[in-house]
Amino acid sequence: MRNYSIALIPGDGIGVDVIREGKKVLDTACEIDGGISIQYEQFDWSCEYYLKHGKMMPDNGLEILKNFDSIYLGAVGYPGVPDHVSLWGLLLPIRRQFQQYINIRPVKLLRGIKSPLANRGVEDLDFIVIRENNEGEYSSIGGRMYEGTNMDMAIQNSVFTRHGVERVLRYAFNLANQQGKRKRLTAATKSNGINHTMPFWDEYVQKINKEFPDVKTDIIHIDALCAFFVTKPDVFDVVVASNLFGDILTDLGAAIIGGLGIAPSANINPEKKFPSMFEPVHGSAPDIAGKGIANPTAAIWCASMMLEHFGENKLAKAIMEALQDVLEEGRIVTPDLGGNATTEEFGEQVCRRLRENYG
Known part of the structure; x- marks a missing residue:
């Protein structure tokens, strides 16, 4: 038993x-x-x-x-x-x-549910988003000063560590390599606007990619990636993202498979x-x-x-x-x-x- x-x-x-x-x-x-x-x-x-x-x-x-x-x-x-x-x-x-530290959210259209995306069926919507779940933009570092005055301010710091980034990326690459239909990994970034943490993230995507030469890898800006979830969801296999970006992407992913009420997470x-x-x-x-x-x-x-x-x-x-x-x-x-x-x-x-x- x-x-x-x-x-x-x-x-x-x-x-x-x-x-x-x-x-x-x-x-x-x-x-x-x-x-x-x-x-x-x-x-x-x-x-x-x-x-x-x-x-x-x-x-x-x-x-x-x-x-x-x-x-x-x-x-x-x-x-x-x-x-x-x-x-x-x-x-x-x-x-x-x-x-x-791994948040798994399938973006899979179940049989019997209609996607709000026109002319998209179960064969078009079937990929996985891996979200970093322990650090990134949801790190509780920062604070408030001068509350209640005209100098009221808030600071929130993001934390990206080599340990944290490498382990989520390696998990995602392994998943794409072993279970992916296309052996394709897409990494979300915003290195054109966030000039420290996102280039750091991109650097480790490229580094870990060398361990998985059979996995086709794309690094795509989060704004474009959101658009691609809607316009060409059928190209994705495994998507990996930082804590905040993964949170946003997976809510969008839930929407295109029928709504938040349908979607699971682990x-x-x-x-x-x-x-x-x-x-x-x-x-x-x-x-x-x-x-x-x-x-x-x-x-x-x-x-x-x-x-x-x-x-x-x-x-x-x-x-x-x-x-x-x-x-x-x-x-x-x-x-x-x-x-x-x-x-x-x-x-x-x-x-x-x-x-x-x-x-």
Whole structure:
């Protein structure tokens, strides 16, 4: 029996709704496989927790999480709690302390979903963005001075280290070399306007490229790259970017495959010294929380990515096939996809199809 332990953090809003369905799909996968056992422990760390305790998680939260095989996160954020509080109080400490320096966001159009890009199908939209997840533009170095006066000022510094840049680039090059359909890597830059960190980034792209002579490499300015995501997405294979640029590109990537509600993400510690974390890209959407209309596609996709991280590739693929079968059939889908099914009905239909397909 292959045993895995997962920390469930449903979070706020629809995070609770969609993680419930993702767990249901994971449990069905274990049931039909027969060789997997998953132990869960659920934590109520969220904005609601913050309003009660003045913190997003307990002081020993990271110590509690470190021995799990994986973390399955819903979404955090709620009116009354500033976004920088919820982000820096839970998500970013987990990413950094557990060295989840690789953020993986597939830009893949699923069967049954129509892209907002005209005349683009599943064969055109299928690539991966690798985002540096621990440093770059999201480094918490800087500060405020003279607040409340006419000299009010703020400084935010970006941090790019050789260690941090090399490891994300090497991961992306390896991915392009081993799994890429075209063996092509595209690196985002802005070295014509950001004259220290971006030339540094470009220099290491060229350096690591020498280790992978079979990988065709392009270095493209972020503004042009955003345009190319829309005008010629079919040319991409693996895209690698710094923290901020990767964040922007992946939200655009989510938009062209049907919206933020569809897209998954994985925060990976490749060495598996610490747990990795899997979370939908979408937010907590408090306006529809508890109404049973949230689309759990991203959460279910995250469950598949989690199994793949565990090496359970057959089950991971089976979940994605079942999910796409349900989407393509279009009978039991949520309102955002033109249906009238509830979140729970959608999740149950994916479980039914998983049993049918796997049997």
